[in-house]
Amino acid sequence: MNDNRVIIEAIGYVGTALVLISFLMTSVYKLRIINTAGSLISVIYGVIMQVYPTVVLNGALALINIFFLWRHLSYKNQKIYTAGKTYAEDPIVKLFLDKYREDILKFFPSFGVAHLEPNIAYLIMCEDTMAGVMLGNLKENGELDIYLDFVTGTYRDFSVGKYLYRELTRDGVKKCRFMTDIPKSYVYLRKVGYKRVGDVMELTLNE
Numbered sequence: 492m493n494d495n496r497v498i499i500e501a502i503g504y505v506g507t508a509l510v511l512i513s514f515l516m517t518s519v520y521k522l523r524i525i526n527t528a529g530s531l532i533s534v535i536y537g538v539i540m541q542v543y544p545t546v547v548l549n550g551a552l553a554l555i556n557i558f559f560l561w562r563h564l565s566y567k568n569q570k571i572y573t574a575g576k577t578y579a580e581d582p583i584v585k586l587f588l589d590k591y592r593e594d595i596l597k598f599f600p601s602f603g604v605a606h607l608e609p610n611i612a613y614l615i616m617c618e619d620t621m622a623g624v625m626l627g628n629l630k631e632n633g634e635l636d637i638y639l640d641f642v643t644g645t646y647r648d649f650s651v652g653k654y655l656y657r658e659l660t661r662d663g664v665k666k667c668r669f670m671t672d673i674p675k676s677y678v679y680l681r682k683v684g685y686k687r688v689g690d691v692m693e694l695t696l697n698e
Contacts, residue, residue: 499539506532506549520563527556572654573616576662579609579626587614587624595641599671602639609638613658615651622646625655633665640669640676652683660696667694 509529516522530553537545577584588595595602609626616622623642627635642651659667669680669692685692 499536502532502539503536506530506534506536510549510552520560523556523560523563527553527560530556571618572622572651574655574658575614575616577612577614579612581612581614583614584612584624584626587621591641591643594644595639598641598676599639601671611635613655615642615655617646617651620645623651623655627667629664633663635659635664635667636670637667638671647679649679649682652679656683656694656696665696667696668692669694 506529509525509532511529513522513524513526513529516525530549533549534546534553537543537549592603609628611627611629613625614621615624621643623646624639625637625641626639627637629635640652640655656667667685669676669685680692680694683694685694687693
């Protein structure tokens, strides 16, 4: 009996601890996830102990958190992107590259060092925020050699890539080749549909 009592009390403390820890999160998304877990555990504790005010309070908190998490995920899946095609020397492109240079070099260590000759750039916007940039060399036969396909941290959920490659298809691009370092971009490229061909990753569009 005493052992059961200890286990039940432990459940209550775990639920309370998670609720308290959730308020230490800087991310509202993480706060709601941890708070939901703590609230549900506290509901279980309240039911076992027949403390129904605790059940009602934490049940309501869990439902509120679940609602806002669902709304967050729904919004996330409905991001509206636009792409602007421009030239590689566009001042806005340079401003973006300078702002995120440190982060870019984490994913593309040789960017800015190798001899690159991009003749086209795509700026991807999410509403009024710049989400990413792609630099490449577009050839007359519709083949695009890509030197940089970078997205800021907030938008690294593959949605930008899917949107961008649809835009490239509409612009008549038939094949893309990723020409630069890819250690941290390999999973992304595979997700988009790239396959290794020799020393480069290739993606054939309109298949």
